[in-house]
Amino acid sequence: MESVAMAKELVKEFKGVRALDGLSLEVPSGITYGLLGPNGAGKTTLIRILVGIASPTAGEAIVLGRRPGSSGNAREIGYMTQLPALYQDLSVAENLEFFAKVFGLEKKGERKQRIDEVLELVEMTGKQDSLVSSLSGGMKQRVSLACSLVHAPKLIFLDEPTVGVDPSLRRAFWDHFKRLNSEGVTIIVSSHVMDEAERCDRLGLLRRGRLLIEGSLSEILSATSETKLEEAFLALERDGLDNEKAGLA
Ligand SMILES: Nc1ncnc2c1ncn2[C@@H]1O[C@H](COP(=O)(O)OP(=O)(O)OP(=O)(O)O)[C@@H](O)[C@H]1O
Ligand SMILES: [Mg+2]
Incomplete structure (x- = not known):
């Protein structure tokens, strides 16, 4: 499948803080890709680099076939910031x-x-x-x-889009995201809400600026021998399991 967003060994350093620490990931076209991870894991920083409003300290990214921030991308990318920018x-x-x-x-x-x-x-x-x-x-x-x-837009970045949104409308948003996927639109969404995460086609768990594990919900559950995503993530945190050890690399 064609990839719409690719990050290779991205590093982002703020004064004394390594927000991204050699993060690589690839997002195929037409899916909803969920970025999960604890506060400070680097989700927003990664999104800002892919959108093109922040530049990495090292590493590279290609989004819609161009360097992030290229003028051709503006028309094709949608970005909802974590705090409303209105x-x-x-x-x-x-x-x-x-x-x-x-x-x-x-x-x-x-x-x-x-x-x-x-x-x-x-x-x-x-x-x-x-x-x-x-x-x-x-x-x-x-x-x-x-x-x-x-x-x-063809590619939409949503940074915790449903915080503070009531459950019925949240469901309507997710139904809409699925409709957009069926029209070929790709969505990259960060979330802390587990039932939302379970609606993503692929999930990437970030921790301390790295991609800890990546895969579909069922791949992540079977790699961790858990039945619930929340338990799977707690197990990952506890055991330090990563894609390679889980056989998903
Ligand atoms: N502009 C900045 N200046 C200094 N440090 C920053 C800046 N932006 C982010 N950081 C640091 O980088 C790290 C990653 O932050 P980021 O906002 O990407 O995390 P996050 O995964 O989006 O967290 P959350 O779930 O709380 O939104 C944190 O340690 C944060 O304090
Ligand atoms: Mg954030």
């Missing part, structure tokens, strides 16, 4: 209009159609004229997701 003093619709324009939807009619579609998806149609500053935390999260999807 203009608080603009309305929901104005935020969407801004992101749609920045990401290259040139025709007004096309922008309007996409904005209506994503508003419906996140169930915010009646709130389009509300100022973002007046919304609840979960609603801001929904608008933030809508902004990352508005330009119909």
Whole structure:
């Protein structure tokens, strides 16, 4: 299968902190790939490098066949940050209009159609004229997701997209992600929520800036002889098992 994102021995150092420590990974096209790992494992740092807004200290990455940050990638990549990055003093619709324009939807009619579609998806149609500053935390999260999807990107990075989102809407988001996959869109998502992780086609567990283990849910369960993902991850932490030892390399 063609890979849409590839990282090779990425290292990212902040003053005194090695956020990524020789991380390699490859994400095939058209799937949902879940990045899991404890706080500080390096998930956000990896996403920021692949999106092209941070550069690695060493190593390389290729995303959609180009170096991250190439101008050709902007139109094709969607990115939802871990904390909503919205203009608080603009309305929901104005935020969407801004992101749609920045990401290259040139025709007004096309922008309007996409904005209506994503508003419906996140169930915010009646709130389009509300100022973002007046919304609840979960609603801001929904608008933030809508902004990352508005330009119909081919590759979407979602950094903990459902934090603070209620269960029924969370399920609707995941149904939508699966629909996007069936249209050939690739999603790379970080999460701490185990039932979400179980809906990913492939999972990568990060710890201390390294990819500890990678595979499908069933591969990871059988490698760890566990029946639940949460138990599998605790076992991995405990035993220091990695892909090679688990026979998944
Ligand atoms: N701009 C920065 N300056 C200094 N250190 C940073 C910076 N960004 C990240 N780090 C450090 O790099 C490490 C990895 O952080 P990162 O945000 O990538 O983790 P994460 O896996 O996304 O965690 P979380 O689950 O809490 O979101 C942490 O030790 C963090 O403190
Ligand atoms: Mg993070």
